[in-house]
Amino acid sequence: MSIEMITLLFFGSLLLFLVLGLPLTFVLGGVSVVFLYFTWGPDAFYMVASQIWSTMGSFSLVAIPLFVFMAMVLERTGVAKDLYRMMFLWWGGLRGGLAIGTLVICAIFAAMCGISGAAVVAMGTIALPSMLERGYDKRMVLGCINTGGGWGILIPPSILMILYSLITGVSVGQMFAAGVLPGLLLMVLTCAYILIRCYFQPELAPALPKEERASWPEKLKALRAVILPMLIVVMVLGSIIAGITTPTEAAAMGVFGALLSAVVYRKMSWELMRDASIRTFKLTGMIMWILFAAHAFSAAYQSMGAQELFEGWITSIPGGPWAVIITMMVIIFFLAMVLDPVGIMLITLPVFLPVVKAMGFDPVWFGILFVINMEIGYMTPPFGFNLFYLKGVVPPSITMKDIYVSVIPFVLVEIVGIALIMMFPEIATYLPQLFF
Template sequence: MSIELTTLLFFGSLIFFLVLGLPLAFVLGGVSVIFLYFTWGIDSFYLVASQIWGTMESFTLVAIPLFVFMAMVLERTGVANALYRMMYLWSGGVRGGLAIGTVFICAIFAAMCGISGAAVVAMGTIALPSMLERGYDKHLALGAINIGGGLGILIPPSVIMILYSLITGVSVGKMFAAGVLPGLLLVVLVAIYIIVRCYFQPELAPALPPEERAEWPEKLRALRSVLLPILIVVMVLGSIMAGIATPTEAAAVGVLGALISSVVHRQFTWQLLYDAALRTFSLTGMIMWILFAAHAFSAAYQSMDAQTLIEGLMANIPGGPWGTIIVMQVILFLLAMVLDPIGIMLITLPVFMPIVTSLGFDPIWFGILFVINMEIGYMTPPFGFNLFYLKGVVPPSITMPDIYRSVVPYVLVGIVGLAIVMIFPVIATYLPDRLF
């Protein structure tokens, strides 16, 4: 059988079973194992086992359950409530201030833990009712929470970045450093969008009336709520970027910070610890199964020499190397509408990375483009995760079409941010080059 026909059958089978709604791990693993057997026979399974064993020996892998556990603890500690009150007091007097403050809180939350859902659920529960009560347009408020929550995978630490590093072999520390400036860039772009829109349409996000605004003593007292989150961020990111700790060691320190936070906010209970551990086991188990399936996929993809075919197709894309990179971004954007980021990563990276490196592009820079695309995918209809996280906590009066409509301008802001990082790669590469 020719390479073209084998590759078509392979990827066609993957898409067919994914469309049927079967679990990603079973589709990736099952189809790959079947194709491996008919391509190389029973001995090919040793290749899969060898790759899985190599991954399981990776010390970096331990960081995933630690960062997930840290996020599960922080979600219940009351940190989000204290942060929102502080932002409410400081930014409520500005048009759109509560929405901008919500995005900044999401950025702080993102710098404390490595997943997206925690900030969306927290702000959907705390910030959204407050904004709606004060006359904010529901679409403006919902969109701000959606894009803010997506920052959890771009601003380090990030579980997605750890998985990217495991699959591509790049440094986790460099990926974390590379995500800082693009993450801050997106926060600034979203803030500019909200400010400009509220300037021309002040009725969308009215400022708090003077009698509800806080006095300076109260504002200054509220700043105490930022000290603990900043301490956790310094403990995690500072220790990595200063070279004091590896990402895995920093994740353990972050767990300690999250537990201290729960004690300070008087939220620590054995039930909290039990629930956080149970959810961590569940999420980590899912990630591990998908990772195992990815190795089967990678082995099958390499064994049928599909890489040669894909590279040949990419070479014929008009626009040269940059045309290839742009086509890759379009493919990632479209996939993010229907698949979860881990699935997209495991399906595309074995195909894309050899091409990216052969064209002379920095894999760290490409990794940041990939993560920004996944962040946009978290809020892109019809299957963006943040859309469903938010639907679970909004009032019944807000429908799914409302949430879908709210993200449109914010998706465009995210695409602008992606384009800026593409045009100016130094935004992603400056910190890794300086720190490492």
């Protein structure tokens, strides 16, 4: 049987079982194992086991449960509530100020923990009712929280970046450094969009009445809310950039900072520790199964010779290297609407990354573009995780249609951000080159 027919059967089977609703991890692993058996026989299983064994010895993997546990603990402290009150006092007098303050809080949360859902749930619970009560347009508020929550996988630390590094061999530290400036760029672009839109349509996000605005002593006193989050950010990112710790060791420092927050806010209890630990075990277990499936998929993919086939197809795209990169971005963008981000990594990176390297592009820069697309996937219909996180905390009067429609202008802003990073790669590569 020709390689084209085998590849068609392989990916056709994957697609069929995914459409039937089976879990992605078991589809990837199961189909890969079956094709390995019929391609190479029982001996092929030793190759998968050998690859899994070598990955399980990776020190970087330790960071995953630590960052997850850190996020679970921070979600239950009072950090988000105090941060929102501080932003409310400082930004409330500006049109769209509460929305901008919410975006800043989301960026701070992203710099404290490496997952997306924590900021969405926290801001959906705290900021959403406050803004709706003050006459903010519901779709602007929903889109704002949805977008800001997605930065958890872009602004380091990021679990998705750790997985990207494990799959591609790129340095975790370089990926973390590369995510800082693009994350800030997207925050500035989104804030600018809100300011400009509110200038022309002030009814969307009215400023607080003068009697509700804070005095300077109140504003300065409220700044205390930033001290603990900033301490955690410095402990995690500062220690990596300064070369004091590896990303894995920095994750342990982040856990210490999260536990310190729980103590300061008087939320530390056995119940908190138990719930955070159980959720961490569940999420980490899921990630480990995904890694097992990744190795089975990678072994099957390479043994069939499909990698060379796909590389030939991609490099034959007319228009040169930039046309290839843009095509890749479009493919990833649409895949992100329907598939899990880690699944997309497993399916696309073995194909795309050798081509990216062969054309002379920086894999760290490509990784940032990839992660931003995954972030957009978190907020876009029909299966964006943030959409469902948000639906779980909004009032009954807000429909799923409202949540779906709210993301459209914010997705366009994110696409502008991707275009800027493509035109000016230094936005992503400057800090990795400076520190590493």
